[in-house]
Amino acid sequence: MIDRWHGALSDEQIRTFADDGVLHVPGAFDVDVVAEIAVLADRQLAEPGPWVTDTANDPEPGRLFTSRYLWRDEPVVHRFAFRTGVAGLAAACMGSSSVRLYFDHLLVKEPGTASPTPWHQDIPYWPFLGRSICSVWVACSAATVEESSLEFVRGSHRWDRYFAPESFDGSAGWTDDFIGEPMPDIEGARDDYDIVGFDVERGDAIVFSAWIVHGSPGNAGTERRVALSTRWLGDDVVWHPHPGCDPTVTDDDTTAVPGEYPADDHRFPVGWSAT
Numbered sequence: 265m266i267d268r269w270h271g272a273l274s275d276e277q278i279r280t281f282a283d284d285g286v287l288h289v290p291g292a293f294d295v296d297v298v299a300e301i302a303v304l305a306d307r308q309l310a311e312p313g314p315w316v317t318d319t320a321n322d323p324e325p326g327r328l329f330t331s332r333y334l335w336r337d338e339p340v341v342h343r344f345a346f347r348t349g350v351a352g353l354a355a356a357c358m359g360s361s362s363v364r365l366y367f368d369h370l371l372v373k374e375p376g377t378a379s380p381t382p383w384h385q386d387i388p389y390w391p392f393l394g395r396s397i398c399s400v401w402v403a404c405s406a407a408t409v410e411e412s413s414l415e416f417v418r419g420s421h422r423w424d425r426y427f428a429p430e431s432f433d434g435s436a437g438w439t440d441d442f443i444g445e446p447m448p449d450i451e452g453a454r455d456d457y458d459i460v461g462f463d464v465e466r467g468d469a470i471v472f473s474a475w476i477v478h479g480s481p482g483n484a485g486t487e488r489r490v491a492l493s494t495r496w497l498g499d500d501v502v503w504h505p506h507p508g509c510d511p512t513v514t515d516d517d518t519t520a521v522p523g524e525y526p527a528d529d530h531r532f533p534v535g536w537s538a539t
């Protein structure tokens with residue numbers, strides 16, 4: 265397991281992640297690694313994997329395409345998740361003694377896409393509970409916030425609130441049955457929130473808590489925006505399937521036991537461990 269990040273993050277970076285819920289790490293990954301992922305995005309658009317959302321047929325201009333759970337079948341994603349040190353970066357930010365991969369999420373936003381990725385929290389979508397859950401979102405194309413890089417409500421991971429999941433593509437139902445309060449109208453009251461956004465270069469990482477409220481605007485640029493978000497489970501995580509969560513991994517797919525740490529090496533493999 266690659267230990268590229270342990271000791272490489274400064275105390276200030278680790279404090280920023282704890283306080284803000286998000287950390288921008290410029291130049292975290294080699295550009296040739298992210299170039300491979302951009303090529304994979306071309307292939308996925310042509311031949312989508314099994315777990316896709318796609319707004320291509322929406323009346324709104326543009327396209328938000330996402331594809332998940334590629335690590336088992338796509339060597340590029342497997343290599344990225346287990347050979348680049350990305351898991352160690354997640355563990356270092358969270359102060360976890362090990363991390364397991366939950367899933368990978370390829371996110372493509374074509375130029376001219378009007379629809380934003382709506383403001384949301386990740387945790388209500390996922391069949392887990394715990395504070396030590398994060399994503400490492402890696403830019404495979406340069407993007408300013410106007411070109412659909414991510415924005416965050418700084419510190420919202422500490423609000424102790426749990427917002428109902430909504431579909432990313434604006435369709436009525438990710439689920440009709442869910443847990444959580446409605447997301448407030450962040451966009452309509454931006455001045456009321458401490459919003460921070462990050463312009464990114466290829467290879468930059470944005471590490472963020474599954475509890476932080478985040479989103480991204482449409483893509484007003486002229487280039488495709490491509491990112492790969494890997495999701496990591498830290499020390500205090502327990503398996504917690506619940507109404508409205510990700511239907512792609514259920515009790516039937518894992519040996520994880522509700523309320524217990526998900527020690528399922530097959531479904532949630534260890535990406536980094538201190539031992």
Ligand SMILES: O=C(O)CCC(=O)C(=O)O
Pocket residue numbers: 369371381386399401478479480491493
């Ligand atoms: O890439 C995007 O537009 C959204 C990404 C996101 O919400 C996530 O990775 O959790």
